[in-house]
Amino acid sequence: MEKALAGVKVLDLTQYEAGTSCTEMLAWLGADVIKVEEPKMGEQGRWRVTEKPGVDSYYFMLLNANKRSITLNLKSERGKQIFRELIKKVDILSENYTLGTLEGLGLGYDQLREINPRLIYMTVKGFGTYGPYSKYKSFDMIAQAAGGAMALTGFPDSPPLKPGPTIGDTGTGVHAACGILAALYQRERTGRGQKVEVAMQEAVLNFVRVPMMGTYINQKPAYRVGNRVGAGPLGDIFKCAPGGMNDYVFLYCSSVEMWHAMLETIGHPEVADDPRFADRKTRRENEAALKQIVEEWTGKRTKQEVMKIMGEAGVPCGAVMDSVELLNDPHLRERGMIVTVDHPVRGKFTMPGCPVKLEDSPVEVTSAPLLGQHNREVYSSILGFNEGDLDQLKRQGVI
Numbered sequence: 001m002e003k004a005l006a007g008v009k010v011l012d013l014t015q016y017e018a019g020t021s022c023t024e025m026l027a028w029l030g031a032d033v034i035k036v037e038e039p040k041m042g043e044q045g046r047w048r049v050t051e052k053p054g055v056d057s058y059y060f061m062l063l064n065a066n067k068r069s070i071t072l073n074l075k076s077e078r079g080k081q082i083f084r085e086l087i088k089k090v091d092i093l094s095e096n097y098t099l100g101t102l103e104g105l106g107l108g109y110d111q112l113r114e115i116n117p118r119l120i121y122m123t124v125k126g127f128g129t130y131g132p133y134s135k136y137k138s139f140d141m142i143a144q145a146a147g148g149a150m151a152l153t154g155f156p157d158s159p160p161l162k163p164g165p166t167i168g169d170t171g172t173g174v175h176a177a178c179g180i181l182a183a184l185y186q187r188e189r190t191g192r193g194q195k196v197e198v199a200m201q202e203a204v205l206n207f208v209r210v211p212m213m214g215t216y217i218n219q220k221p222a223y224r225v226g227n228r229v230g231a232g233p234l235g236d237i238f239k240c241a242p243g244g245m246n247d248y249v250f251l252y253c254s255s256v257e258m259w260h261a262m263l264e265t266i267g268h269p270e271v272a273d274d275p276r277f278a279d280r281k282t283r284r285e286n287e288a289a290l291k292q293i294v295e296e297w298t299g300k301r302t303k304q305e306v307m308k309i310m311g312e313a314g315v316p317c318g319a320v321m322d323s324v325e326l327l328n329d330p331h332l333r334e335r336g337m338i339v340t341v342d343h344p345v346r347g348k349f350t351m352p353g354c355p356v357k358l359e360d361s362p363v364e365v366t367s368a369p370l371l372g373q374h375n376r377e378v379y380s381s382i383l384g385f386n387e388g389d390l391d392q393l394k395r396q397g398v399i
Contacts, residue, residue, distance in 0.1 A: 037071050062368075109123070234252065276289060
């Protein structure tokens with residue numbers, strides 16, 4: 001079955017996570033993503049965080065599935081010439097270098113769109129390409145701080161905390177993929193490519209727009225609330241058996257009906273008539289007592305048991321799953337969100353797959369490529385280079 005983005009070619013100059021997560025999403029959806037890497041070491045994510053020198057890191061493998069890899073020295077004149085020839089043949093260029101890097105090589109958007117007016121040029125920057133902060137460098141945690149996520153994370157009396165998920169990186173990548181798809185669709189009508197820009201700070205800000213609601217009401221900064229969810233009769237974490245550091249569930253009763261269903265399930269329907277828990281204010285004042293009642297029940301059961309019982313009772317409940325549990329979760333396995341691929345060096349590798357399910361374009365996850373694994377295949381099919389050409393370019397340090 002033809003993939004949704006079949007026929008779409010991407011030159012991928014991204015590194016680390018914010019850009020690579022964007023191009024991995026495009027690759028999962030069927031685009032031919034060609035990762036362009038420095039010939040000797042490759043993209044920095046391959047080796048900076050590996051526990052085995054000379055072997056691609058798990059970090060790289062998690063972010064570069066379904067791609068092809070070629071090597072090309074963009075600092076050499078011949079390498080730049082080859083790159084410009086490739087630009088004529090592709091639909092998308094994706095990059096997240098430091099501001100001004102490609103422009104300094106003569107390969108910025110203004111230069112490349114002259115070569116290919118249909119080119120969609122995606123750039124990810126920490127703070128964008130213009131504005132007072134545009135020259136500042138960024139990583140995930142910088143974007144989480146400057147985008148508002150850290151100020152909202154933690155308990156009221158704790159310092160700001162960095163959220164564990166890399167929403168500053170992968171969150172930005174997903175936004176970038178959305179922008180690319182919109183530009184592809186618009187190109188169908190106009191015939192023109194365009195520049196797509198996503199700033200990491202702004203992607204994080206997009207994630208925190210709902211917690212900002214209170215600011216409009218009381219003109220004060222949104223504050224940290226820990227695990228509490230303010231709306232509805234109940235929203236918090238509760239301890240489960242056997243009492244390990246992640247043996248918790250999150251229960252959320254957003255309606256009176258869910259509140260009653262939860263109380264019936266734990267065997268305490270009378271709590272609904274207890275004046276200590278009559279409304280949000282009294283429940284907050286007597287939070288410890290309510291938590292003790294609920295945890296008398298949850299504490300005798302595992303988090304998986306609690307999630308199953310509550311789920312079947314119509315009460316929203318999520319077990320606090322750790323990374324090992326997620327990689328072995330039967331539900332995620334059945335849905336193809338956890339998959340096992342064969343890596344040419346690492347062997348069997350289990351990883352998260354594509355979270356987007358298209359009925360007519362199922363995703364088959366393949367392993368991240370080795371450095372330059374597809375040099376011959378890509379250069380011969382796209383630019384017509386023969387074995388002699390490739391051998392010469394390799395001797396010259398161009399590929």
